[in-house]
Amino acid sequence: MSKPKTCPIDTLKLGSCVDVLGGLVHIGIGKSAKEKCCPIIEGLVDLDAAVCLCTTIKAKLLNVELVFPIALEVLLGCGKKPPPGFQCPAEISPVASPPVAKPPTATPPMAKPPTASPPIAKPPTATPPIAKPPGTTPPIAKPPSATPPIATPPTSMHKPNTCPINPLKLGACVDVLGGLIHIGIGNNAKEKCCPVLEGLVDLDAAVCLCTTIKAKLLNINLILPIALEVLLDCGKKPPSGFKCPA
Known part of the structure; x- marks a missing residue:
């Protein structure tokens, strides 16, 4: 049995209960x-429950005469029946609360002899990379400079009695000459022949006409006299007594 007029539990547990009351x-x-x-x-038994409420109300510094009647109603609501005419005791014995375990006093740590602290490992200093001597690089082959082509002297002049141009260029000229055997030379023959013969020397112009006439399978004996007249009209003077080479 608990001592009379003593709360057998820690009244702190009833703090929230009394706050509500x-x-x-x-x-x-x-x-x-x-x-x-x-x-x-x-x-708790009925009497202990009533004493605990009284104790907690006084610990909260509340007006016990106002609050306790409500506490009695709560006791009845919780199934507790304090003795008839129960009143909070004027002096309530100290609460039988479990002894509070005092924290052990912190004893100052014994001064340990200074231990030799291990040397702090310094970070390795970054050593600059050793510059390797440049290897002997093979010389870069320079592209051969473009030397201007040496102008080779023109070979010996074309063979005598040969046409230095393509005789086909004179085809239209000879066609006109073949149609003029019995007519005579006109402006059309000059227009066809003179521009082609313009860059040739006199003898080459005559030989080219002979070559083209033969290529056309025309009668050279008939057409050559007309061709010689065209040469003269185009400013070309073949040697006197010129004949087509055999």
Whole structure:
């Protein structure tokens, strides 16, 4: 049995319960008060439950004459029946709370002899990379400079009695000459022949006409006299007595 007029539990557990009761002085008991109080006083006998509430109300410095009547109603609501005419004792014995374990006093740590601290490993200094001597690079072969082509002297002049141009260029000229055997030379013959013969020397111009006439399978004996007249009109003077080479 617990001592009379002594709360057998830690009154701090009833703190939230009493806070709710203090707020219900002029309101009335609600569900919240029972939820806060009943679980804590459930394991106490009726008288102990009443004493614990008194103790906690006084510890909270609340007006016990106002709050305790509400506390009695809560006790009844929690199934506790304090003795009839119970009143909070004027002087309540100290709460039988479990002794608070004092934390062990921190004993100052013994001054340990200074241990030789290991040397701090310095970070390795970054050594600059050793510049390797440049290897002997093979000389870069320079592209051969473009030497201007040596102008080779013109070979010996074309063979005598040969045409130095393509005789086909004189084809139109000879065609006109073949149609003039019995007519005579006109402007059309000059227009066809003179521009082609312009860059040739006199003898070459005559030989080219002979070559083209033979290539056309025309009668050279008939056409050559007309061709010689065209040469003269084009400013060319073949040697006197010129004949087509055999």
